[in-house]
Amino acid sequence: xxxxxxxxxxxxxxxxxxxxxSHSFTFQNETSILSTVKSDNIIGIIAQGYAEIIRTDHNGNxxxxxxxEKEDIFxxxxxxxxxxxxxxxxxxxxxxxxxxxxxxxxxxKENNKSFYNEFIKNLFQxxxxxxxxxxxxxxxxxxxxxxxxxxxxxxxxxxxxxxSYVYLFSTFTALADFLAIDRSxxxxxxxxxxxxxxxxxxxKRITLLYNxxxx
Amino acid sequence: xxxxxxxxxxxxxxxxxxxxxSHSFTFQNETSILSTVKSDNIIGIIAQGYAEIIRTDHNGNxxxxxxxEKEDIFxxxxxxxxxxxxxxxxxxxxxxxxxxxxxxxxxxKENNKSFYNEFIKNLFQxxxxxxxxxxxxxxxxxxxxxxxxxxxxxxxxxxxxxxSYVYLFSTFTALADFLAIDRSxxxxxxxxxxxxxxxxxxxKRITLLYNxxxx
DNA sequence: TATGTAATGATGCATTTGCAACATTTTACG
DNA sequence: CGTAAAATGTTGCAAATGCATCATTACATA
Numbered sequence: 337x338x339x340x341x342x343x344x345x346x347x348x349x350x351x352x353x354x355x356x357x358s359h360s361f362t363f364q365n366e367t368s369i370l371s372t373v374k375s376d377n378i379i380g381i382i383a384q385g386y387a388e389i390i391r392t393d394h395n396g397n398x399x400x401x402x403x404x405e406k407e408d409i410f411x412x413x414x415x416x417x418x419x420x421x422x423x424x425x426x427x428x429x430x431x432x433x434x435x436x437x438x439x440x441x442x443x444x445k446e447n448n449k450s451f452y453n454e455f456i457k458n459l460f461q462x463x464x465x466x467x468x469x470x471x472x473x474x475x476x477x478x479x480x481x482x483x484x485x486x487x488x489x490x491x492x493x494x495x496x497x498x499x500s501y502v503y504l505f506s507t508f509t510a511l512a513d514f515l516a517i518d519r520s521x522x523x524x525x526x527x528x529x530x531x532x533x534x535x536x537x538x539x540k541r542i543t544l545l546y547n548x549x550x551x
Numbered sequence: 552x553x554x555x556x557x558x559x560x561x562x563x564x565x566x567x568x569x570x571x572x573s574h575s576f577t578f579q580n581e582t583s584i585l586s587t588v589k590s591d592n593i594i595g596i597i598a599q600g601y602a603e604i605i606r607t608d609h610n611g612n613x614x615x616x617x618x619x620e621k622e623d624i625f626x627x628x629x630x631x632x633x634x635x636x637x638x639x640x641x642x643x644x645x646x647x648x649x650x651x652x653x654x655x656x657x658x659x660k661e662n663n664k665s666f667y668n669e670f671i672k673n674l675f676q677x678x679x680x681x682x683x684x685x686x687x688x689x690x691x692x693x694x695x696x697x698x699x700x701x702x703x704x705x706x707x708x709x710x711x712x713x714x715s716y717v718y719l720f721s722t723f724t725a726l727a728d729f730l731a732i733d734r735s736x737x738x739x740x741x742x743x744x745x746x747x748x749x750x751x752x753x754x755k756r757i758t759l760l761y762n763x764x765x766x
Numbered sequence: 767t768a769t770g771t772a773a774t775g776a777t778g779c780a781t782t783t784g785c786a787a788c789a790t791t792t793t794a795c796g
Numbered sequence: 797c798g799t800a801a802a803a804t805g806t807t808g809c810a811a812a813t814g815c816a817t818c819a820t821t822a823c824a825t826a
Contacts, residue, residue, distance in 0.1 A: 412679055412682055412683070413682055413683070413686045421690075442672070442676065447665045447668050447669070448663070448665075450662045450663075453662050453668045453671070454662070456668070456671050456672050456675055457657070457671050459675050460671055460674050460675040460678060461657065463675060463678040463679055463682055464627055464678055466682055467627055467628055467678055467681055467682050467685065468627070468628070470682065470685040470686065470689060471628045471685060473689065474685065474688065474689060474692070475636075477689070477692055477693065477731070478692065478731040480731075516692070516693040516695075
């Protein structure tokens with residue numbers, strides 16, 4: 337995956353951050369990153385450490401929406417950062433975060449600075465990747481039944497790796513979250529698929545026993 | 552909304568398209584645009600005319616996913632253009648489409664050409680906007696019940712315009728599609744909300760009678 | 767303006783799903 | 797290695813939803 341400072345030297349990185357009037361903050365483990373951000377319209381960069389985007393629903397259930405590692409960015413996917421459902425939490429001590437005002441990025445006229453142009457190009461590529469991811473998820477979630485969601489997910493994953501195997505990225509619980517369905521209902525449907533001989537499940541590996549043109 | 556050729560003169564536009572080795576095609580009304588695209592990894596621009604991204608489900612039901620007008624782009628949201636569910640159809644005679652290979656955009660090293668840099672910056676801004684839109688929709692669709700989806704949608708729309716009124720962008724049928732729910736089930740739930748005195752519906756205008764901090 | 771087409775509103779019914787609850791297994795970590 | 801926490805598997809049941817169908821209304825356009 338493209339990283340935000342790709343093709344930008346350490347020296348130019350310093351110049352870039354100065355040009356964009358960025359601000360750096362350091363967070364300790366389990367502290368809120370969003371609470372220190374005043375503006376709604378920023379892009380954040382994890383300069384060091386690790387953080388997570390967390391969604392808390394009205395029942396108090398917390399879900400990890402995204403994991404943010406070094407040079408990952410945030411602030412592009414959440415339409416309004418000022419949203420009581422979301423927070424970004426540092427998950428390591430001394431997690432360093434760079435905050436840049438979105439308008440500073442857009443209104444900068446230094447078109448002759450190659451490091452600035454590289455930065456925008458990296459941003460573009462990252463967003464392009466994210467957009468495809470989101471769209472993939474939308475394609476799955478908009479299917480009507482749990483069975484169709486599972487089969488669509490399997491189909492996409494198997495084609496991605498050109499194999500009839502699908503490996504869970506995390507746990508079944510996380511998959512249910514991703515598909516936005518109830519976990520036990522998902523387990524129930526997985527059992528149906530197993531019983532009908534369509535899939536085989538062994539640990540985190542799901543084997544597709546039907547032909548879905550995954551070649 | 553940002554357009555793809557913002558801040559690029561007509562002369563520079565010609566230079567840009569040459570630099571990126573773009574190809575132009577003309578389509579007549581109701582013809583498929585995707586069928587002429589060989590590669591999976593392109594960005595398309597509607598240079599003239601009007602087209603629609605259409606999704607056909609396995610029952611043969613067609614849904615308009617997106618409307619493409621002059622200077623709108625496509626190819627960024629569909630993870631795999633080679634997908635039997637989707638097609639892009641010209642909806643006017645003489646609809647002109649510019650196709651650019653994604654790799655040509657990324658691998659171009661002409662960092663000193665300001666029109667190229669503007670182009671990338673425009674792409675970035677367009678994708679940023681689209682990403683927020685997709686995320687907004689995901690936030691709505693991942694709600695468990697139809698009621699919660701409707702209320703989340705109303706909440707977002709009312710806050711966007713700072714008013715207790717929400718105006719339908721199209722029809723109720725289209726809204727049901729957007730929310731990925733059954734239309735009649737949506738009507739049923741809207742009736743419930745009306746009966747409980749939470750909303751008032753008059754034509755395409757929905758009034759929120761509860762306080763949702765839309766100020 | 768007339769007429770066909772699309773949108774809306776309504777409702778019975780079968781199915782799907784979420785929820786709650788619990789037992790069992792796996793995993794993480796002091 | 798032992799223990800607590802997390803994940804998994806299962807199931808009954810109630811609630812939510814999709815589907816089919818039909819009547820009515822709004823809309824577009826010839």
